[in-house]
Amino acid sequence: QVQLQESGPGLVKPSETLSLTCSVSGDSINNNYYWSWIRQPPGKGLEWIGYIYYSGSTNYNPSLKSRVTTSMDTSKNQFSLKLTSVTAADTAVYYCARGGRGYDPSGGKFYYYMDVWGKGTTVTVSS
Amino acid sequence: SYELTQPPSVAVSPGQTARITCSGDALAKQYGYWYHQKAGQAPVVVIFKDSERPSGIPERFSGSNSGTTATLTISGVQAEDEADYYCQSGDSTGTSVLFGGGTKLTVL
Numbered sequence: 244q245v246q247l248q249e250s251g252p253g254l255v256k257p258s259e260t261l262s263l264t265c266s267v268s269g270d271s272i273n274n275n276y277y278w279s280w281i282r283q284p285p286g287k288g289l290e291w292i293g294y295i296y297y298s299g300s301t302n303y304n305p306s307l308k309s310r311v312t313t314s315m316d317t318s319k320n321q322f323s324l325k326l327t328s329v330t331a332a333d334t335a336v337y338y339c340a341r342g343g344r345g346y347d348p349s350g351g352k353f354y355y356y357m358d359v360w361g362k363g364t365t366v367t368v369s370s
Numbered sequence: 371s372y373e374l375t376q377p378p379s380v381a382v383s384p385g386q387t388a389r390i391t392c393s394g395d396a397l398a399k400q401y402g403y404w405y406h407q408k409a410g411q412a413p414v415v416v417i418f419k420d421s422e423r424p425s426g427i428p429e430r431f432s433g434s435n436s437g438t439t440a441t442l443t444i445s446g447v448q449a450e451d452e453a454d455y456y457c458q459s460g461d462s463t464g465t466s467v468l469f470g471g472g473t474k475l476t477v478l
Contacts, residue, residue: 279467281467288456288469288470288471288472289405289413289456289458289469289472290469291466291467291468291469294467302465302466304466304467305466338412338413344460344464347401347419350401350419350420352399352400352401352419352420353399353400353401353460353464354400354401354419354460355400355401355459355460355464355467356401356403356415356418356458357403357415357458357467358415358418358424360412360413360414361412362411362412363412
């Protein structure tokens with residue numbers, strides 16, 4: 244059974260860098276998946292932050308791209324998120340997730356999904 | 371604003387059918403996915419690739435896609451189905467992930 248677990252500081256000061264790690268069990272981050280970060284501000288909807296592919300390639304939400312970096316540590320089977328210059332607007336529950344992306348020729352459509360999620364970790368930005 | 375548009379809320383009585391729509395141009399080329407999220411919990415996939423149901427999800431959950439509108443149908447709604455529901459797809463270029471704004475399903 245694949246499980247993901249987020250970890251990191253629950254409180255970050257404004258203008259500092261938010262750093263989170265996602266530990267993966269039951270699967271290898273070297274497998275052909277996209278390892279994503281998603282966040283949810285209090286009382287609001289889901290926002291995709293970005294992913295790191297098993298090959299190391301990355302892709303980020305254009306609205307956050309200038310502040311986001313993701314990385315992998317294959318020796319620990321973990322992947323990480325860094326978000327710089329945080330403000331109160333970055334206060335949210337942060338989720339990591341495993342997903343896939345590609346083209347389905349039988350259905351004639353592209354797919355882009357996240358099938359296994361961590362439980363989430365709350366990060367508050369405050370001085 | 372969201373590139374996938376959902377109604378903010380839907381309310382039905384137990385045993386009735388709930389339909390939640392998700393509209394967006396991206397759905398013409400991208401499969402739609404549906405997640406339910408109960409308070410304080412992570413989202414869980416209930417429909418993938420427009421209409422397929424993961425193992426463990428009750429048969430009363432079904433999905434469809436008629437071009438640029440995906441629909442999640444819950445037949446015979448139960449009290450335990452009360453949750454927030456989010457649709458998701460790739461964007462029109464396939465480079466980013468889109469989420470709808472979410473629909474709160476209330477079971478009266």
